[in-house]
Amino acid sequence: MFGCRSLLKQIRKRKRRNPPKFNSKNRKQNPNLTEQDFTTEDGFSLKGSSPSQNYGVQPLGNLYFSSSPHNSRNTGLGNIQTLTDELVLDILGFLGGTHLGILSTVSKSFYVFCNHEPLWRNLVLEDCDDGFLFKGSWKSTFVAAYNPVFDVSKVGSLGFKVKDFYSDYLFQSWLCANLEMEHEWLEIDNIIRRKGISVDEFVNDFEMPNKPVLLEGCLDNWPAMKKWDRDYLVKVCGDARFAVGPIEMKLNDFFIYADQAQEERPLYLFDPKFANKVPKLGQDYEVPVYFNEDLFSVLGNERPDYRWIIIGPAGSGSSFHIDPNSTSAWNAVVKGSKKWVLFPPDVVPPGVYPSADGAEVACPVSITEWFMNFYESTKTWKKRPVECVCKAGEVIFVPNGWWHLVINLEDSIAITQNFVSRRNLLNVLDFLKKPNASTLVSGTRDRVNLHDKFKKAIEVSFPGTIDELMKKAEKKKAELEKPSFWDSVKDSNSGGFKFSF
Template identity: 50%
Template sequence: MAHPLGIQPEGNMYIHDGPNIRESSLGALAVLPDALLLDILAPGGGGGLTAADLGRLALASKALYCFANLEESWKGLVLEELGGCFRWAGCWQRTYLLSTGRITQQQEETARARAEQEEAEERAAEDAEAEEEKEQAAKEQAEAEEKERAAKEEAAKEEEEQEEGRRGSKRRKTGSSSTAAGNGAQGSAKGKKGAGPAAVKAEQPGPNSKAAGAKGKGEGKAAKGKGRKADDDGAAASQHEDEAAAGPGPSSTAAAAAATANSNGVAATARRLPLLRRLVLPGPLLTTEEEADDAAPGTATAGKKVAASSSGSSSRALCLQRYLQVRGFYSDLLYQPWFCANFEMPPDWLQPNNIDRRAGLTPEQFRVEYEIPNRPVILTDAMSGWAAMSKWSNDYLTRVFGDKDVIVGNMPMPFSTYAAYAAANADEMPLYLFDKQFTATAPALASDYHVPEQFGEDLFGLLGETGRPDYRWLILGPARSGSSFHVDPNATSAWNALVWGAKKWVMFPPGVVPPGVHPSPDGADVATPVSLAEWFVNFYPECAEMKVKPVEFVARPGELLFVPHGWWHCALNLTDSCAITQNFVSAVGLQATLSFLRSRRPEMVSGCAHENRCDLYDRFVAALRTQRPDVLATVEARQEEARAKAREANKLAALFRHGPESVAAAAPACAGAAVAASGSSQATASGDAAAPTANGGGGGGFSFGFGLSSGGGSSGAAAAAGGESAAAPAGGGGFRFGFGL
């Protein structure tokens, strides 16, 4: 998979001749790791580089040319300077130039027309090549059928000759017997003496026929062997050509040389994807040089795989700018975003399907079988009456939203801009439309769906639309976009209804943290890989080794997923996808939500203005007490019961740790420690249990003491092991420890 800038993974450096140009190209900066260099060279405000700085930087050296032309850097520059007010031009660098007036609309249209013409020519070359391959395959098939037919005819002829030989041998034997019987003993003797050899010689087609048959059979086998050899040679040649065209990836220089020698049609196929993804600043950075191996060899097959990839974009990004191919620059960090953006998810990763799919569930059945046990489930018939299933096409949404702003990546953006971006981008983690105000922006959408009866109870609704946390969203995004691992906010549950597209879900039950995900101790922050593709590449295989296996599946249009509270989950769009999701609090999940809100930590509460977070618990309880006292009373009774059980458990644990006799035995030790402290000595003790008495009445445990004394004063330390106790000798320091069962 060739990077448009020619960047290669570091492992390729060990199989290619020549050093990494990074060292010589970066000079004194070469000692810095790539991650730190990216931070230093990052564009944007607060001392970051400007677009002009990036342009000048790209002129300094080959390595800096790569750093200055990274799409991720230009994406950050666009979003920081322009927000959602930009004109999408197929790639982030050209988008910045077009949106800021550094290139005119006429230049853009001219470049687009030229690129579209080149693309059409390349498509025609691809079609011609495909047709040629089809004709060649048909020809080979016809030849194979002809060989098979000839072999069958030869075998039939051989069988016929063998049968004729058997019949002739039978006639000869019958004729000889008749002659011997008619002539008598004398004639028979005479016949045996004279005519017998001649007759045998004249009428012995059997052995000759068998010999001929054997010869024919040998020739037939030889012909088949030659045919098979020719087929094997052809297959080997075809395989060699395929390997030369596709190559094993960016690591093969031999494949590169072989691909260069291929036909023009194959070369056109190899150039197509890199051509559409090359980027460079115009003006001083624009080059008219065309390298002979303009696109990295070995990308023809890779390109086809990307186009058909389950995780690749369903639309092509027509990028109008071109990159220089830098040779000999190796960096895993810079190569990985491109790799993840073009990663093809293996088919077996899409096979797991261990979630229940149910139809016809009543609300009570759903509550008993799934909500109370806190288990996910897919309802296959919950969306059957939705008008959205037939109306919500891309064209319909474009008409409904027009140029109105929607929320994309936590910033407003005209829907038309996002639609243009989503239709043609090559991002590792594309921008995701996650709009909580879609019914206000496009009221017509509100009537196109309804909340399923299984989720009709939402107690947060008691706070009103303005007082409750955010709870419903329209979700729209291209392939590779999605939601990274998270737990739904405020300990709520959710349902997610897929209108069109396909989503790969991975879910872990409460308390099981996904591999590669690192939540902070209080859960306020979560560290995850940059993109979902990166998580799948680096961590998904670990799921198979976990003791607790995740729930995973691919959701299809018309399926509605129940996401129980506390479950870690991620969703990766395999194709362009559209969904609706709502979070809710039912009577079943109310206790979890109240326990979460009672922590009174504003940074943990989500979906509210900051000034409304601190009192959300009080407002929610007040609304419940006024409007649903029965539900609140039930939850409070369960909470009190849980607290009582916890107190009893603590008392029982305390009895095992501190028996009555052990408490009495601990007093002298404490007194000794106090005396030691008053005598300018120190005493410390650590352990879950005090020292038991000599008769072992304290139970098992581990404790130790340490005492120091500078004179004749008392210094004591108590330790016990299995019913033994000891004190530190007077007048000196000591250390005692014990362990008892």
């Protein structure tokens, strides 16, 4: 999270710009709304829907401009005011709903902390293995599930505002939940785009050199492009439950949540077994011709997870990561649009801190937070990220090892698959035999033996392929290490040149 100095810098920068334009589309949806509903005093542009409550929390920098030096955050916490906000919330995370409710009556400060939505979100997700019916807020959802007889609709959802409460941590959590993606975060589109290229062109120009590309026109024959709207999916999926974070939900229940969700890290549906649960979904699309070779298929039922349906509201997505098992991937947008930011394997994105063995990655809490704090710095980098907005009907190729961040700009539906081709086979085999492969390999129950099983299956299905690829790799390496013409004529002893006339 950024401190008061960084926050003030962001605010001053925005005040120098022209004020954000009021969205006439939102005015039509709710004629009672004014421009004030979409901009904050600090010049940030907020989402058109009703902002989620922050109980009067202000950024810490505002305390220095206040006529009173009083911070009710500290007085209300008493002796534990010296703890950071993060630590206070970590401690409160050990409490159940009943105790949070009681503690919220102790002081105004505890009222704010105990109503922090992520606390109640965790309680709901921990207790509702069979899904949940979202009731406008996570606290209301918890209460409704805990006591179904109680009518949460009769309880005011806004609560009350606490005067002179300053906290960067809580304010930014609210801001990230309500902030619109800024135009400057979306305007750069520097990815290579291609339409109608041959498979050989794709392999030679993009897969072999390990470069991302956005492909157009690949989904024109997909039944999903015409059929996959909300009504169709709810009807076809029925009572099937799909993976949403740590739980499983019926699709209709997830859509109810997605319609109301306005939080820093919205949940999104990301299910690797969707085609087994609802075979019709697997029949509504086909793999684009560029990605037909998928060597993991030789493992049959033992292959790692490789395909997912992705459904999420605006603001949901994936923070920076590298796709599993050193595979490459393609991601096809059926409905909506997605902002992509990609960095090559040798460039770690700013604000991202992978562990030495690659088993863990520390990064900002939310995608919006990364854009607020780190995106601007990438504009001065020598190796700039590859960026684009991938729209419905388009497919992006993500080469192996590339860092990437994805955020839904609107309600979106997509299909993605990870694959292994001959161009990437040796990389995958090397990855699977790393000493710590058991902590790195994902999507399979047998992490330890996956390398041996995969290599053996390849040798049976495609005899001689691995040896052939290794010889080509060694030849290519030798060519790269071969001295150039100028190196060959240089006298290594004298440091000068020798000419053989």
